[in-house]
Amino acid sequence: MKQAFMNSRRRFSALAVILALLGGSGTAQAQTPQPLVLRISTENTAEHVQTQAIEHFARQLERASDGRIEVRFHHSARLFRDRDVIAALASGKVEMAVPGMWQLDRYVPDVGLYMLPLFYGLAAEQHYAVRDGEFGYLVSRRIESDLGVEVPGRWLDLGHAHLYFTETPVARHTDLAGLRVRIPGGAANRGRLEAFKANPVLIAWPDLPNALEQGQVQGMLSTHETVYSAALWTKGIRFGFEDMEYFAQYVPMINARFWHSLPEELRQLVRDTWEQVVDEQREAAARAQREARKALQEHGVEIVKPDEQTLAHWRRIAGKQQPAMVREMGIDPQLVEQAQQVVGLR
Numbered sequence: 001m002k003q004a005f006m007n008s009r010r011r012f013s014a015l016a017v018i019l020a021l022l023g024g025s026g027t028a029q030a031q032t033p034q035p036l037v038l039r040i041s042t043e044n045t046a047e048h049v050q051t052q053a054i055e056h057f058a059r060q061l062e063r064a065s066d067g068r069i070e071v072r073f074h075h076s077a078r079l080f081r082d083r084d085v086i087a088a089l090a091s092g093k094v095e096m097a098v099p100g101m102w103q104l105d106r107y108v109p110d111v112g113l114y115m116l117p118l119f120y121g122l123a124a125e126q127h128y129a130v131r132d133g134e135f136g137y138l139v140s141r142r143i144e145s146d147l148g149v150e151v152p153g154r155w156l157d158l159g160h161a162h163l164y165f166t167e168t169p170v171a172r173h174t175d176l177a178g179l180r181v182r183i184p185g186g187a188a189n190r191g192r193l194e195a196f197k198a199n200p201v202l203i204a205w206p207d208l209p210n211a212l213e214q215g216q217v218q219g220m221l222s223t224h225e226t227v228y229s230a231a232l233w234t235k236g237i238r239f240g241f242e243d244m245e246y247f248a249q250y251v252p253m254i255n256a257r258f259w260h261s262l263p264e265e266l267r268q269l270v271r272d273t274w275e276q277v278v279d280e281q282r283e284a285a286a287r288a289q290r291e292a293r294k295a296l297q298e299h300g301v302e303i304v305k306p307d308e309q310t311l312a313h314w315r316r317i318a319g320k321q322q323p324a325m326v327r328e329m330g331i332d333p334q335l336v337e338q339a340q341q342v343v344g345l346r
Contacts, residue, residue, distance in 0.1 A: 035070040036261065040096040041085050043077035049288050050156055050250055051075045053281035054098060061273045065266060086253075090148055095258040098156060098250045102186060108146045109330035110139055115188035115246045116325060117195070117318035118340055121311030124160070124286070127247045130342050131155065138335075140251075149253040153274040157285035158248035164227055164301075165219040166212060166236040171304050173243075173314050182208055182220040189221060191325040192245065195318040209235045221245060228292035233299045240296065240303035243311060 040058060044051045058071040080088045082099035086107060089097055105112035119127065130136060132154055140151040163170065163181065170176060177197035183189040185202055193200040198219075203211050211217050212235040220227075220237070227237060252274060259267065297303060306314075326336055 033068070035067055036258070036266075038069050038071045038095045038258070039079070040071065040073045040098075041077075041079035041088065041094045042073075042075050042098055043080075043082045043085075045076050048075075049281060049284040050098065050158070053156060053277045053284070056280075057274060057277045060276065061270065064269055064273055068266060069270075086147060089253060089255050092255055092257060094255070096252070096254045098252045100158065101155070101249050101251055102184065104143065104251060105186065105329065108143050110142050110332055110335055111251075112186070112188055112329045113139070113331050113335060113339060114249075115186060115192075116331075116336065116339075117188075117192055117315055117322050118336070118343055119246060120192065120315045120318055121244045121306075121308070122247070122343070123244075124157070124247060126343070130339065131249070133342070135338060135342050143251065143253070144256075147253065148256045150256060150259040152252055152254060152271050154278045155249040155251050156278065157282045158250065159223050159225065159285055159289040160242075160244045161221055161223050161246050161248055162243060163219055163221060163241040163245065164232070164237045165239040165241070166215075167238070168218050169239045169302065169304075170219070170241040173306070173310070176241075179219050180217040182211060182217045184221070187328045188246070188325055191321045191328075192318050193221075195321045196314065208232075212236045223248065224289045224292040224296060227301075228295050233296065233301055238301060240301055242293075242303055242305040243314075 038058075038061070040054060042051055042054055046052075046055075055073055055075075058073040061069055062071050079085075079094055080097070082097070082103050085094065085097040085099055086103065088094045101111055101114065105115070114127075114131070119130075131139075136154075143149065143151055163176075165179070168175070168179060170179075173196055176193070178199060180199045180201050181193055182203045183193065183200045184205065190200045190202075201217050203217065208220065209230070209232070212220070212232065220232075224240075227233075227240075254270070262270070293303065322336075325331075326333055
């Protein structure tokens with residue numbers, strides 16, 4: 001009887017130990033933090049220099065965070081088109097996006113500042129001097145406050161937008177008078193071309209090839225890389241006017257709720273990892289534009305580049321329309337004045 005009691009007691013003790021071990025294991029498992037999921041959405045394809053840079057950022061961030069951040073990168077508009085991604089960011093349907101700056105001015109008018117005539121014809125280095133400095137920092141902070149996002153660092157490049165034409169060669173600004181030129185939208189694009197006596201026409205990108213072939217427009221505003229990737233010489237593009245209408249960039253944005261869920265050390269890690277990709281991406285973007293320019297010429301597109309004095313002259317002419325653009329776009333006039341002072345120092 002006593003032996004049976006002892007055996008029963010040992011079995012109970014063993015069961016208690018097992019339950020304790022299981023309970024301890026469960027507690028340890030419950031305390032193991034799950035990785036924070038960072039979904040990134042872009043609309044460019046896998047081959048695009050912007051996509052490749054963000055892919056590199058995603059993989060580097062995962063490694064550097066030791067698994068604390070799990071990055072799920074979706075390119076080619078598999079999650080959202082850039083025109084829709086800002087709303088998706090605000091609602092938390094995605095944690096990060098890097099849309100083109102031309103998508104932002106309808107939400108944050110001050111972003112449209114960079115498309116005003118005061119920046120017309122300026123080289124990339126002049127744009128960097130403004131956008132990467134204290135002034136650019138201020139614009140990024142306004143994006144953050146207006147959209148409820150975090151801008152973790154400098155913007156990525158697409159490159160300069162220029163003018164391209166079908167049957168009409170344009171060798172000087174006066175040749176633009178009366179020409180119908182497709183624009184993707186934007187009061188600055190319209191006002192700048194109207195100052196040059198051209199006739200800007202709003203046409204959606206999917207409708208552009210037919211518009212070119214059918215002669216609905218005689219020209220378009222775009223970049224070398226975009227024209228080349230769409231093979232628009234097959235749709236009638238024969239001439240280019242390389243006047244650096246504006247300098248296009250992509251803006252990194254992170255959902256504020258996700259950002260504030262990160263401990264400070266991970267926030268700094270995101271900033272540092274992003275910073276590591278910017279210079280290399282900008283070099284790759286510039287290289288892609290140069291290669292596209294060469295390829296367009298090889299396909300018979302004749303490209304004319306105005307000199308700096310000519311661009312400065314027409315910048316002043318377009319600048320006469322700038323106050324009206326500022327009012328229409330809702331840009332902070334004080335910000336414009338500050339930008340003029342920064343540009344004027346160069």
